[in-house]
Amino acid sequence: MQTHKTGFISSCKAFVRDPFRMFGIVSVVVLLLLTIAPAKDYLSEWHGYQRQYLNFIRNRGDAITLRRHFVGGIHQIWIPQLDVVDRCETCHVGLTEASLADVKEQPFRAHPVMPHKLTEFGCVICHRGQGAATTVNEAHHSKMAGEEPILPARYMESSCGQCHQGPLEGTPKLNRGRVMLSRYGCVSCHSISLPDGTKLEATDNPPPLSHIADKTTREWIYAWLKDPTSYSPSATMPNFGLSDADASDISAFLIANSVPQPGDQIALPAQGHGPEPDPAAGASLYGESFCASCHATQNAAGNLVGGDLGPELTNVGTKVKPEWLLGWMRDPQKYDPSTPMPQYRWTDAQLKVIAGYVQSKSNPDLLANVHLAPATRAQIAHGKQLVTEYGCASCHEIRGVPKPDNFGPNLSRIGSKPVVQLVFLPDMEHSLPAYLTQKIREPRSFGSTFRMPRYNFTPSQVEAVTTALLSLTDRSYSLPLSLQVPGMRETKYQPAGQAGQIMTNLNCLSCHRINGHGGDMAPDLSWEGSSVQRQWLDEFLKNPNTLRPALIRRMPKFNLTDAERTTLTDYMMTVYQTSSFQRDEMPLTGYTPEQIEKGRQLFYSKYACQSCHMVNPNEDKGYIGPTLTKVGARLNAAWIFHYLKDPQAMRPGTIEPNQHMSDDDARALTAFLMAQKTGAGQGAK
Amino acid sequence: MPSTIETYFDKLERTRMWRSIFRSGRGSSTLHNALAIQQNVFLHLFPTKVRKRMVGLEATWYLGTLTLGTFIILVVTGVLLMLYYHPSVPQAYSDVKDLQFVVSSGLFLRNLHRWSAHAMVFLAFAHMFRVFYRGAYRAPREFNWVVGVVLLLVTLLLSYTGYLLPWDQLAYWAITVGTNISSAVPLIGDKIHFLLLGGNQVNANALLRFYVLHCVILPLTAVLFLAVHFWRIRKDGGLYVRESEPGTAGAQPQPASEERKKL
Numbered sequence: 052m053q054t055h056k057t058g059f060i061s062s063c064k065a066f067v068r069d070p071f072r073m074f075g076i077v078s079v080v081v082l083l084l085l086t087i088a089p090a091k092d093y094l095s096e097w098h099g100y101q102r103q104y105l106n107f108i109r110n111r112g113d114a115i116t117l118r119r120h121f122v123g124g125i126h127q128i129w130i131p132q133l134d135v136v137d138r139c140e141t142c143h144v145g146l147t148e149a150s151l152a153d154v155k156e157q158p159f160r161a162h163p164v165m166p167h168k169l170t171e172f173g174c175v176i177c178h179r180g181q182g183a184a185t186t187v188n189e190a191h192h193s194k195m196a197g198e199e200p201i202l203p204a205r206y207m208e209s210s211c212g213q214c215h216q217g218p219l220e221g222t223p224k225l226n227r228g229r230v231m232l233s234r235y236g237c238v239s240c241h242s243i244s245l246p247d248g249t250k251l252e253a254t255d256n257p258p259p260l261s262h263i264a265d266k267t268t269r270e271w272i273y274a275w276l277k278d279p280t281s282y283s284p285s286a287t288m289p290n291f292g293l294s295d296a297d298a299s300d301i302s303a304f305l306i307a308n309s310v311p312q313p314g315d316q317i318a319l320p321a322q323g324h325g326p327e328p329d330p331a332a333g334a335s336l337y338g339e340s341f342c343a344s345c346h347a348t349q350n351a352a353g354n355l356v357g358g359d360l361g362p363e364l365t366n367v368g369t370k371v372k373p374e375w376l377l378g379w380m381r382d383p384q385k386y387d388p389s390t391p392m393p394q395y396r397w398t399d400a401q402l403k404v405i406a407g408y409v410q411s412k413s414n415p416d417l418l419a420n421v422h423l424a425p426a427t428r429a430q431i432a433h434g435k436q437l438v439t440e441y442g443c444a445s446c447h448e449i450r451g452v453p454k455p456d457n458f459g460p461n462l463s464r465i466g467s468k469p470v471v472q473l474v475f476l477p478d479m480e481h482s483l484p485a486y487l488t489q490k491i492r493e494p495r496s497f498g499s500t501f502r503m504p505r506y507n508f509t510p511s512q513v514e515a516v517t518t519a520l521l522s523l524t525d526r527s528y529s530l531p532l533s534l535q536v537p538g539m540r541e542t543k544y545q546p547a548g549q550a551g552q553i554m555t556n557l558n559c560l561s562c563h564r565i566n567g568h569g570g571d572m573a574p575d576l577s578w579e580g581s582s583v584q585r586q587w588l589d590e591f592l593k594n595p596n597t598l599r600p601a602l603i604r605r606m607p608k609f610n611l612t613d614a615e616r617t618t619l620t621d622y623m624m625t626v627y628q629t630s631s632f633q634r635d636e637m638p639l640t641g642y643t644p645e646q647i648e649k650g651r652q653l654f655y656s657k658y659a660c661q662s663c664h665m666v667n668p669n670e671d672k673g674y675i676g677p678t679l680t681k682v683g684a685r686l687n688a689a690w691i692f693h694y695l696k697d698p699q700a701m702r703p704g705t706i707e708p709n710q711h712m713s714d715d716d717a718r719a720l721t722a723f724l725m726a727q728k729t730g731a732g733q734g735a736k
Numbered sequence: 737m738p739s740t741i742e743t744y745f746d747k748l749e750r751t752r753m754w755r756s757i758f759r760s761g762r763g764s765s766t767l768h769n770a771l772a773i774q775q776n777v778f779l780h781l782f783p784t785k786v787r788k789r790m791v792g793l794e795a796t797w798y799l800g801t802l803t804l805g806t807f808i809i810l811v812v813t814g815v816l817l818m819l820y821y822h823p824s825v826p827q828a829y830s831d832v833k834d835l836q837f838v839v840s841s842g843l844f845l846r847n848l849h850r851w852s853a854h855a856m857v858f859l860a861f862a863h864m865f866r867v868f869y870r871g872a873y874r875a876p877r878e879f880n881w882v883v884g885v886v887l888l889l890v891t892l893l894l895s896y897t898g899y900l901l902p903w904d905q906l907a908y909w910a911i912t913v914g915t916n917i918s919s920a921v922p923l924i925g926d927k928i929h930f931l932l933l934g935g936n937q938v939n940a941n942a943l944l945r946f947y948v949l950h951c952v953i954l955p956l957t958a959v960l961f962l963a964v965h966f967w968r969i970r971k972d973g974g975l976y977v978r979e980s981e982p983g984t985a986g987a988q989p990q991p992a993s994e995e996r997k998k999l
Binding site for chain 1: 829830833836840904
């Protein structure tokens, strides 16, 4: 055995010592190793998928067509100006085969119908992932420094937002998330600018706190700070997770820091003087003034009813002091010059009724357990320190605390943050969407030193905000200008002069939009002067009655004086005109009966306008568009004519269909509509 | 059969063309063999004669030859890689991706280049350790040792400059850190830093500069010093054999041999 082993070793040695043999062996080994390279190419994943695809289509009815479309090898979509090299089609062979739409096995399913062509943008711009890769893992899951993993389908709308900066019809989740970023004041701490240079502005109207002691009590502030949702489930104020002591100190500071604002309160009449407010009258005035257009209240079933422009009023009586509420109702701008609330011009009697009614909406239980010891100097000082640390002044105006710049990290490009730069919690999925979701849901779960507060968002709200944040990518900045679709830009428009003062006082722009500035609750008034007749406008301002029976939100009545009304009407008729036609280029009256009759026929048969509009209130059933019973006394003929010709040019975004009418048809319809002056259905059936 | 091949070679060696290319002439005498080495442009750097023992594995472990072998692999794969690579900021990274994903055997080329580079650094060190511990650096080979040290530096610089070329995060930060170290040199540190990067930041200029260094300047320097290195082996008396050295068996005792005696 021993000798055999020694013999073997020595023969090996002899074999190795012979340089020629050694050379031969090494050469063969090297050659074998070299064959690995081409073999690996042949056995690559994409080759496998293409073979699998050919097997897969073999037994289908459309095999011949599919086989003819199939071209082997690596395929790519190459768009140099977008920096796109997407080789996804190498494995996803049937992307453009309509007949493979219902295929279960990936990667062979056809792409669902989409608004862009596959070759227009490639794959990665929407789906992320690594387009250059030709292996499954690298293409979908690579998280190396520069690479992004594939985006889960539920956030897909965020990709649309890279080019489309404004709201889109097909992306409700993205639109909602974007509104929320402003609505919940995210952008007060985190500045977000869009590629076109605009900065997102907060729309939550946070109240100023410099005169807070005029308005409410330290106990209420304490309870609110501890948990805003216990006072109002729809609160946009987040929960800062303050300890009892911290909340007490902040409330102490805010009260101590407050200075009285002269004139923001009205002394209450002494008890027993005059009749107590009548709840029924209050409710009716509350309804007539359309307070619910902006303010919500909880109904008996616990559902919120009403608008969200102003704060929820369910428990407002617990919050506000009665003398402050009276003063606020008389002139809100006295207390907060930037409030969106209009000055209603109620009479003193009405003021008492409405304020009494609103004050009665209270829930004493909310503050029942709040007992605060009088504040000490140290507490107040600590409260100020906390207010500074938590960046309260980012949203609220607070006397003596300057608004911090960029309190939170800038989020303008958060959607491209590389995964390697994020710190994840244990057991957490390592992806940007998962990180953002967790950060929005439970910001403090990343450490108690984080200052970001927690919002009470539902999962779908969290998903919407995440989607909106994911749309803020580096790519949206590097896109060619021709591909950028900017949203509606908010201008700084303010009406001027005396009329401008009245409009500011009434806060018309809280609901109406004029020249690119203002709310979206009520019609755009930029061209109101071209649109309506002077007399109608004057009447409407005196007594606004609704144009659209189906709407709940209506224009409130503001008790304007005659002089104010005349000023407003003059201003609107003169200033708010379109340059595309002359208001008086068509007469208001004097159309021939033949024209009117032709228009009537067009209205009822060719264009079937009665499906949405109502001319004869007794017969027509159209409730979708505005009632046209008295349209001849309301609108200008020229406006009607041009509106019929191209509705979207006159009112962008209106649902009125563009029928591409001939001039004759439009003129006849205008004649018919202008004949509708008294609401009796002139010329109608 | 063998005789047929032999006559064929015989005929071939008699042709005018053969004789014009190989000047040593026909014959297998020692002289002819020596001439064949001495009159060949590539082989004349080497000694015309070596002891048979010295070409065995035990003599050198072939460490120097293997280092040369990796260098040759690096040149060949490097030239092939240059066919696909643009030293420009927008393209460098995607070219590397293309090599990985679509170029036939591109990944093999790149990996071979990379592993050979690692191997070359390792082998160069191993070679130098062996030379050092065997004492082969001593007279008359001191100069060749110095040439070897220069070659080691060139190898390391080749390795370092190649690191930037993929233009990924790893490369970017490695070069940022590396060049920042150079700015710690007293007085002229910032100048060196600027010179290396062609600017103050790792950017397009730095990429181009490192590319030129990696593909032109440093390989040429390496080839130049390699030539000297091999030529000096011959001139310094061939591969080092302890027994034949004057220092080990000679009359004057040298400090190194004193040391060895103690051991």
